[in-house]
Amino acid sequence: MSDTASREKVSALDLDLRRRAAAVIPSGMYGHMNASRLPPAHPQFYERTEGTRAWDVDGHEYVDFMCSFGPMILGYRHPRVEAAAAAQRAKGDTQPGPAPAMVELAELLVGRVAHAEWTMFAKNGTDATTIALMVARAETGRNTVLAAKGAYHGSAPWATIKMDGVAPEERANLRYYEYNDAASVERAIEEAGAGNVAAIITSPFEHDAGFDQEIADPAFARRLRELCDELGAALVIDEVRAGFRLHHGGSWEPLGVEPDLSAWSKAIANGYPLAAVLGRGRYADAASRIFVTGSFWYQAVPMAAAVATIEALRDEEAVTVMERIGNRLRVELDQLAHEVGVPIRQTGPVQMPNLAFPGDVEFAKAATFSAAMLNRGVIVHPRHNWFLSAAHSDDDVDRFLDAAQNGLEAVLACP
């Protein structure tokens, strides 16, 4: 019996909850947190979280390198964020109208993100991307949207990754280009007809799950901006996954490329449910004409939490911290893999690590690796990029590397 196997956790309570869930939730779980599509080592249900640590319902402790798929950017239950949330909660949360925190947050975002002259709030990342496209359509009077093939922009029918339950008309206005390939964008424009293009939507980098990640080519980013200017179309950046992990403002500001509209969610309130659309002034009138709303979109606690999160990100130099930790993780994981003798490929920004094993088309090695990591007390995902937070420490990286030694040896033993 291998060292990994001997450490395999007992998960009686998790299995019992899964059995109960299977009776009242379709196939036991749905969406991106469905553990049935992960190796059995991955728990489905969690009991507690604190800092960079998570505990499953059977009491096993993990260092979490998924950050709940992004929302946790300062550490779970971050004192400053929780204090701001508690202070607002003592007054009110869902109320007959918004609280002053909404104005404070809108001002903060407009001050922090270069292209932003206004903001609207919602709950889901999907709300934000959908609203951005509605604003683009309302402003331009056109309907076609160009998106990168394979990019994930949400789970509404126009965006979801499976066609079950989607009517073809709901996607009739989408045309596709290849990320980082300006010529493919030009072909898509030609196909669509230049006069029909309302928006080009893109991601700060190519972060399709299950594939190598690709940093944006600055020339590609600039060309998208030029094309949108020529077309009179909106350049929309979907910052939902990457926002505030690459830069304290918009992710493409270091490239000198500003979008017309951007969609944010996940990390902006360190786990509190919030999304935002940010836009240039010339799109404000269109934004005020569309009708979008939600029962909880004016909720005060997530807005107060977001103000504290965004202030703390700068005060803690979060991006610098994540880059330093991420660089160390990338370099030392590469060394380790070399020593163990397992070829690996790491791609994308270091603060959103992405690991692949060459030739691992069915993700068998990735699954072996993530299961071994889990059994050593480290949460990573076999097919999706991971996320670092400003709370991750060198000790956490040490624990990661210790587990990874085991994970890579398990991969080496793979048939």
Next chain:
Amino acid sequence: MSDTASREKVSALDLDLRRRAAAVIPSGMYGHMNASRLPPAHPQFYERTEGTRAWDVDGHEYVDFMCSFGPMILGYRHPRVEAAAAAQRAKGDTQPGPAPAMVELAELLVGRVAHAEWTMFAKNGTDATTIALMVARAETGRNTVLAAKGAYHGSAPWATIKMDGVAPEERANLRYYEYNDAASVERAIEEAGAGNVAAIITSPFEHDAGFDQEIADPAFARRLRELCDELGAALVIDEVRAGFRLHHGGSWEPLGVEPDLSAWSKAIANGYPLAAVLGRGRYADAASRIFVTGSFWYQAVPMAAAVATIEALRDEEAVTVMERIGNRLRVELDQLAHEVGVPIRQTGPVQMPNLAFPGDVEFAKAATFSAAMLNRGVIVHPRHNWFLSAAHSDDDVDRFLDAAQNGLEAVLACP
């Protein structure tokens, strides 16, 4: 100067926040909580809420008969709900996976709502109605959906009430019928082609904003069920607005009519952000095939709050309380209007009061009434139904009637 005018509130802080908001939020606010579409007496920003009371940022106290457009069903900051939320929050909220509270809540809803054999959770009412239609489409392999003309089922492009930013293709699969008119449903089926109908979506009663409300005719409800059975289509009830205010289970259970799918949100967690889709067993496979998800859909605190809310609703006999208070309000408001000499029309269920002034096509009288109520410390809406909660007391109704005397006199003085 009339008594009302002399009591008019000073709102310096609210006006200042509105000015700041106008600089960073399109037209200063969006959606259903946009106070710029209400008489100037209505505050835009709120400082605090407790029980049935709300305080605006200038410190004025109100008895709230809007319940934040529905979410507040037990009173703001209800001790049992807050205790359950706090206990979960001390452990974790947005985590690497769901908490046991998710299973507990799913079991509770399946036990409480007769037609439900499974449930899925989301954040917005719009998420729930959209998912229900996706499930219906996935199950039937058809795309057409019949909806009542003028009914509100959310603010996604397929459902929103304004066409700005909406591509026509996004609504291409909708056909319309008249609520409570079975013949119009049959005509819509014929138009669509019986073999194309995936679902008929409807509301527990007709609650279109700006119109008299209409209780469901039991024969109409039964006919919808029959038609769906004949077509092999899904009957979908949108419980987002009415859910748990008419009945402790599904709203049509007293009529003996069960839907295949139902969409819930607003009141199910007493203000915490949560939505749910409930379905019959035969739709579970389709529900497991669609891909829908959201970063915050697995958040544990709203689920723990929902468990406490749903238990408290039954323990406090919430529906009975709301009916009693609502009946008193309806009867005594009628008497008062008769005494003052102002014709009024009250429609819909008493626990979701709806007031109209005959001939008041531009809502001038309704606006005068709501402004006078506000100035007397009572929040109502001039064009949307109001909401009662189990926390509303006879004292609150007394305060309502006292303000209404003033409101009706102001209407009488209308030109």
